[in-house]
Amino acid sequence: MSKDKIFAKIEIAAFPVPGRPCSFWCSHLTDDLEKNAVTTMQSPHPLELTDPVTTDTGNHHPEVNGNALVKTEAAPSELVKSDPRLSDPRAEALRQMLERHRNSRQLIILQDFPDPDALSSAWTYKLIAERFDIQCDIAYAGALSHQENITLVRLTGMPLVRWNAQGAKNKDQRDCSCYQGYVLIDNQGTTSQLLPIVQEAGLPAIAIIDHHNLQESIQAEFTDIRPTTRATATILTQYLQAGLLPLDSSNPVHVKCATALMHGLRSDTDCLKQAKEEDFLAAAFLSRYIDYQLLNTILQSHRSKQVMDVIERSLKNRSIHNNFSISGVGYIRYEDRDAIPQAADFLVTEENVHTAVVYGLVHDEDEEVELIIGSLRTTKITLDPDEFIKEAFGKDGQGRFFGGGRSQAGGFEIPVGFLSGLNENAEYAKLKWNVYDTQIKQKLLHLVNPKNNVLHGTE
Numbered sequence: 003m004s005k006d007k008i009f010a011k012i013e014i015a016a017f018p019v020p021g022r023p024c025s026f027w028c029s030h031l032t033d034d035l036e037k038n039a040v041t042t043m044q045s046p047h048p049l050e051l052t053d054p055v056t057t058d059t060g061n062h063h064p065e066v067n068g069n070a071l072v073k074t075e076a077a078p079s080e081l082v083k084s085d086p087r088l089s090d091p092r093a094e095a096l097r098q099m100l101e102r103h104r105n106s107r108q109l110i111i112l113q114d115f116p117d118p119d120a121l122s123s124a125w126t127y128k129l130i131a132e133r134f135d136i137q138c139d140i141a142y143a144g145a146l147s148h149q150e151n152i153t154l155v156r157l158t159g160m161p162l163v164r165w166n167a168q169g170a171k172n173k174d175q176r177d178c179s180c181y182q183g184y185v186l187i188d189n190q191g192t193t194s195q196l197l198p199i200v201q202e203a204g205l206p207a208i209a210i211i212d213h214h215n216l217q218e219s220i221q222a223e224f225t226d227i228r229p230t231t232r233a234t235a236t237i238l239t240q241y242l243q244a245g246l247l248p249l250d251s252s253n254p255v256h257v258k259c260a261t262a263l264m265h266g267l268r269s270d271t272d273c274l275k276q277a278k279e280e281d282f283l284a285a286a287f288l289s290r291y292i293d294y295q296l297l298n299t300i301l302q303s304h305r306s307k308q309v310m311d312v313i314e315r316s317l318k319n320r321s322i323h324n325n326f327s328i329s330g331v332g333y334i335r336y337e338d339r340d341a342i343p344q345a346a347d348f349l350v351t352e353e354n355v356h357t358a359v360v361y362g363l364v365h366d367e368d369e370e371v372e373l374i375i376g377s378l379r380t381t382k383i384t385l386d387p388d389e390f391i392k393e394a395f396g397k398d399g400q401g402r403f404f405g406g407g408r409s410q411a412g413g414f415e416i417p418v419g420f421l422s423g424l425n426e427n428a429e430y431a432k433l434k435w436n437v438y439d440t441q442i443k444q445k446l447l448h449l450v451n452p453k454n455n456v457l458h459g460t461e
């Protein structure tokens with residue numbers, strides 16, 4: 003559907019569900035969310051804090067007060083027309099930022115292996131930005147390897163481009179000159195190989211919207227980082243509810259995007275099992291627009307044979323220490339990289355295991371690049387995956403951590419560097435894997451079992 007058509011529909015059906023104004027959910031925002039949210043404006047045009055509409059979330063505010071809600075049933079669309087300011091301060095700060103960047107082009111950067119939360123959130127941002135005549139391209143450097151992600155992208159027609167971070171052959175593709183800035187969604191630049199490229203090109207960071215722990219590495223014009231929120235999809239859904247883009251259930255793009263958001267939200271909350279009030283409220287809102295059949299098709303994607311083989315290897319190679327299940331799965335093709343988190347998901351289901359770490363040596367034949375990729379999954383409430391991974395593996399030469407995490411899940415990537423590249427000699431390949439396997443186990447066991455921190459040989 004053309005952009006003009008989308009705009010036309012938005013104009014006609016600004017708020018398609020009567021009686022549920024955009025500000026409804028504001029009254030349900032928990033104090034804890036408000037306290038933990040990091041929303042800053044580091045721009046020469048800070049949010050006007052004197053404006054009562056943007057700052058006041060108290061009960062005396064007519065839009066937020068549940069009692070006054072009935073009286074304002076028909077108001078929101080009029081409100082948007084007459085006064086564009088939104089009652090949610092974070093959505094309002096984003097609106098002001100987008101307004102300042104009208105008629106520009108932005109590059110949305112996802113983590114190298116984007117998950118449904120990242121994909122759906124980026125698409126939502128792109129659709130919101132279109133309302134401000136901002137064109138966005140969604141880019142990632144790695145691969146779409148999880149079968150659910152491939153199905154999601156294929157069935158929704160989500161616009162997505164893969165940028166080659168390494169190798170000179172696709173330099174033209176990485177031309178940043180057409181963009182006025184970049185946006186990080188569901189990451190803070192630490193998990194993308196594209197960051198050095200945009201930084202080298204001198205592109206400014208326009209926005210960071212994420213729910214991982216604060217990395218403090220990049221200053222952006224608009225920052226909304228909420229480490230206590232379970233999914234970035236929840237944050238983006240709240241922007242939609244706040245009125246940044248009124249959804250229209252007769253618009254197929256909106257329906258697909260809402261379905262993608264629901265999938266993102268479900269996948270980052272372990273099928274809503276870890277969802278908090280705000281996630282349920284976001285899911286409830288999305289449920290009015292989603293295509294259940296499409297969601298089912300995405301969820302029923304089957305595991306490939308390669309993924310099953312990696313899970314088998316992870317089972318065979320696992321060793322359990324102090325309720326930690328640790329497993330190195332050896333060499334993995336780049337396109338099967340997502341088998342690693344799926345294997346970790348599986349290993350953590352074993353009796354008496356609360357945390358699983360699975361890692362492998364991932365190689366990309368086209369790029370001749372190799373790196374160690376690992377995933378952590380935990381059900382132990384007191385274990386912070388972000389802290390654990392940072393402590394286990396430390397930082398690289400440039401002071402960047404090898405990984406991090408969020409609630410219950412984390413990941414790490416360690417470049418193989420000089421030792422990169424496939425070698426015909428099987429003995430050499432085995433030796434190389436053994437060195438990395440031993441080193442990673444040693445680092446993990448140092449934390450898991452401090453008394454026995456030196457590991458002699460491999461299993």
Ligand SMILES: [Mn+2]
Pocket residue numbers: 119120188213232233234270
């Ligand atoms: Mn996420």
